[in-house]
Amino acid sequence: MVDGRQKVLCKPRYIRILDAESDEVQAKEAPFMTEKFKFSPREILGVKYDHAQMTDGGDLYLTRYGLPFKEQLLPENWRETEWFLAHRQKLRGTSTIYRTKTRPVDGHSLDIVVRYNRVGEELPVDTLTLEKFINADFNSPFEEITILNELRRTHIGGDRHVIPTKKPLAVFAPPDLLQLWQTGRLESKIAQKLTRYPEAKLDIRRQYIIIYGWIDGLDALQMADHLNLEGMEREKFLIQTTKFVIDELATAGFRVLDMKPAHIILRLDEHKQLVRRKDGELLYALVDYELLERIHTKN
Numbered sequence: 001m002v003d004g005r006q007k008v009l010c011k012p013r014y015i016r017i018l019d020a021e022s023d024e025v026q027a028k029e030a031p032f033m034t035e036k037f038k039f040s041p042r043e044i045l046g047v048k049y050d051h052a053q054m055t056d057g058g059d060l061y062l063t064r065y066g067l068p069f070k071e072q073l074l075p076e077n078w079r080e081t082e083w084f085l086a087h088r089q090k091l092r093g094t095s096t097i098y099r100t101k102t103r104p105v106d107g108h109s110l111d112i113v114v115r116y117n118r119v120g121e122e123l124p125v126d127t128l129t130l131e132k133f134i135n136a137d138f139n140s141p142f143e144e145i146t147i148l149n150e151l152r153r154t155h156i157g158g159d160r161h162v163i164p165t166k167k168p169l170a171v172f173a174p175p176d177l178l179q180l181w182q183t184g185r186l187e188s189k190i191a192q193k194l195t196r197y198p199e200a201k202l203d204i205r206r207q208y209i210i211i212y213g214w215i216d217g218l219d220a221l222q223m224a225d226h227l228n229l230e231g232m233e234r235e236k237f238l239i240q241t242t243k244f245v246i247d248e249l250a251t252a253g254f255r256v257l258d259m260k261p262a263h264i265i266l267r268l269d270e271h272k273q274l275v276r277r278k279d280g281e282l283l284y285a286l287v288d289y290e291l292l293e294r295i296h297t298k299n
């Protein structure tokens with residue numbers, strides 16, 4: 001259980017902007033300045049970013065969701081060592097992934113998820129999954145955001161709803177050049193990505209951090225604990241919830257190769273009941289996209 005998780009069940013002020021429905025924020029077409037940096041528009045794998053190079057050579061790419069928070073997302077406002085060590089909470093998973101917050105700018109700080117992208121690394125999934133998906137690879141950072149945005153644009157069902165996800169706010173590539181052995185990446189895997197996506201110039205020696213917005217709630221495993229579900233009842237809850245999300249994703253034309261209850265965020269209402277949608281089904285958000293893919297790839 002992540003420390004302080006109970007506290008996040010109430011909505012912070014900025015949550016409207018992180019909700020799936022509010023997609024109205026548009027990327028700027030012209031260069032613009034923050035207090036210190038000049039951002040220029042860049043399009044990578046069909047997604048518009050505003051890019052700026054930091055003073056130390058790091059590269060920051062803001063998505064249209066990150067744009068309203070450009071000051072908060074400057075690395076100095078979340079990554080500065082003392083601040084980061086004081087605020088980060090390691091999330092439970094096999095990757096390097098933290099929940100943290102930015103320094104307040106004009107009184108507004110942002111709850112974020114900072115996740116190191118694992119492009120080029122071996123998949124730490126069980127053998128059965130590996131055998132089943134022998135060609136599976138982690139999405140590269142820009143690929144992940146492109147596929148995620150496609151999912152976010154896909155409407156399903158009679159009510160044409162979308163599958164709620166985290167909003168991708170930015171990609172940050174620190175300037176440091178690592179040795180290949182330090183990155184854990186395989187040259188062959190990176191070469192494949194570069195052939196497939198030549199536009200997204202990946203530097204095999206650099207790290208890529210994707211910044212997402214935090215989503216209130218508990219993942220399905222934590223929720224089962226929180227609701228004190230045990231035995232058959234717990235099994236049924238986890239299996240049914242996971243199957244439901246897998247089926248909805250498939251209807252939308254996507255799948256997550258390592259889909260599991262921990263990738264599904266659920267909420268409780270003020271009566272401690274699971275929040276449901278208008279159609280009576282569970283309201284959920286999907287949180288892990290490193291193995292998100294289209295069922296029928298375009299390439």
Ligand SMILES: Nc1ncnc2c1ncn2[C@@H]1O[C@H](COP(=O)(O)OP(=O)(O)OP(=O)(O)O)[C@@H](O)[C@H]1O
Pocket residue numbers: 091092093094095096097113166212213214215216217219258262263265287288289290
């Ligand atoms: N935006 C978010 N809001 C709430 N919880 C989150 C969010 N992002 C991640 N989490 C929590 O952090 C956990 C780890 O995240 P994630 O699954 O993306 O990491 P991972 O290292 O890829 O894990 P795994 O190896 O299990 O796939 C999730 O299971 C979920 O409980």
Ligand SMILES: [Mg+2]
Pocket residue numbers: 093095258288290
């Ligand atoms: Mg994962």
